[in-house]
Amino acid sequence: MVAIGIVGCGGIAQQHLSCLKQIPEAKVAAFCDIDLGRAKAMASSVHGSRAYKDVSEMLGAEKLDAVYVCVPPFAHGFEKLVVERGLHIFVEKPIALSLEMAKEIEAAIARAGVVNSVGYMWRYLDTTELAIKTLERNGPIGLVLGQYHDPYWFPPGHWWISKSKGGGQVVEQSTHVFDLVRYVAGDVSRVYGELGTLLLNEVPGFDVEDVSVVSLRFKSGAVGVVTSTCASRKTFTGTKVSFLAKNVAAELGGHAGYAKIYWDDRVEEAKANVDPYLEEDRVFVEAVRTGDASGVKSPYSDALETLKVTIFANKSSEDRRPYQVD
Numbered sequence: 658m659v660a661i662g663i664v665g666c667g668g669i670a671q672q673h674l675s676c677l678k679q680i681p682e683a684k685v686a687a688f689c690d691i692d693l694g695r696a697k698a699m700a701s702s703v704h705g706s707r708a709y710k711d712v713s714e715m716l717g718a719e720k721l722d723a724v725y726v727c728v729p730p731f732a733h734g735f736e737k738l739v740v741e742r743g744l745h746i747f748v749e750k751p752i753a754l755s756l757e758m759a760k761e762i763e764a765a766i767a768r769a770g771v772v773n774s775v776g777y778m779w780r781y782l783d784t785t786e787l788a789i790k791t792l793e794r795n796g797p798i799g800l801v802l803g804q805y806h807d808p809y810w811f812p813p814g815h816w817w818i819s820k821s822k823g824g825g826q827v828v829e830q831s832t833h834v835f836d837l838v839r840y841v842a843g844d845v846s847r848v849y850g851e852l853g854t855l856l857l858n859e860v861p862g863f864d865v866e867d868v869s870v871v872s873l874r875f876k877s878g879a880v881g882v883v884t885s886t887c888a889s890r891k892t893f894t895g896t897k898v899s900f901l902a903k904n905v906a907a908e909l910g911g912h913a914g915y916a917k918i919y920w921d922d923r924v925e926e927a928k929a930n931v932d933p934y935l936e937e938d939r940v941f942v943e944a945v946r947t948g949d950a951s952g953v954k955s956p957y958s959d960a961l962e963t964l965k966v967t968i969f970a971n972k973s974s975e976d977r978r979p980y981q982v983d
């Protein structure tokens with residue numbers, strides 16, 4: 658059995674817990690949250706598990722194999738304590754709000770040699786795999802179009818609406834699109850962003866961008882653009898990425914996952930057959946159990962490259978100039 662501790666007991670922790678309960682080799686033994694009530698509430702659903710308010714206390718008291726880091730973006734940093742104890746680690750995106758912190762954690766992970774994975778679950782969709790194979794056979798990719806268009810739904814005072822706590826939509830939310838774009842089309846060499854706060858100015862405490870356009874140059878030479886808004890109308894939303902290659906176009910979209918493959922004479926459509934959250938957790942637990950991490954599709958060092966793209970998109974908008982990513 659793989660003994661797991663979860664740090665941060667909010668929405669995404671609940672998602673992982675429900676997946677981990679379906680994996681026979683996994684046992685969630687401990688929950689930790691600065692709001693002890695939340696940790697206790699989750700612990701009450703797992704027989705024999707314990708609740709903690711402090712990470713160090715949990716690490717000292719429990720015999721764990723792995724830790725899930727499910728805290729908001731501003732609360733990262735304690736990962737070093739986890740991996741220095743030789744514990745394997747799963748980290749939710751975005752991995753940090755600064756490249757300095759993410760690089761320090763990456764170095765600690767490398768020194769410890771532990772299994773590591775980041776929650777970019779769209780990489781685990783079978784539809785993603787289908788698009789990659791189709792594009793590889795019919796490439797090269799020339800143009801990438803991504804979008805993350807959401808209506809505004811955050812309750813007053815939520816950490817997400819604060820730039821210093823959540824990092825803003827590009828870093829926190831559209832990061833899924835940037836990561837998928839990198840996974841399919843390869844690494845980004847140059848980025849230029851235009852971010853603005855134009856539609857939600859009246860929301861108290863709201864200081865993140867609500868509209869943005871980020872243009873990308875890939876190392877392959879391909880070009881791309883990702884548009885984002887968290888201020889859309891409910892009838893004008895959607896999350897998708899399209900890739901135009903030499904002989905085919907492919908569109909990946911929706912949180913549940915679909916692929917559309919556009920040929921000259923027909924459009925093929927496929928719906929995902931896997932739950933990407935369950936799949937990423939199953940792969941992580943198996944990697945911890947066997948020591949073979951080859952199935953992990955989003956190691957920490959790779960997620961750092963996605964963080965770079967989103968942070969440089971912000972910097973480029975502030976400085977009004979493109980940024981080289983490497």
Ligand SMILES: NC(=O)c1ccc[n+]([C@@H]2O[C@H](COP(=O)([O-])OP(=O)(O)OC[C@H]3O[C@@H](n4cnc5c(N)ncnc54)[C@H](O)[C@@H]3O)[C@@H](O)[C@H]2O)c1
Nearest residue numbers: 665666667668669690691727728729730732749750751776
């Ligand atoms: N992969 C996905 O699809 C996905 C979906 C939702 C959220 N997320 C990510 O997961 C992270 C958490 O999001 P959420 O929606 O679960 O947030 P949330 O606000 O619902 O829950 C976060 C929890 O962490 C706790 N917390 C804060 N600081 C802590 C600390 N230092 N130690 C222990 N606990 C602490 C809070 O009290 C809260 O209970 C975010 O980075 C978010 O981007 C990923």
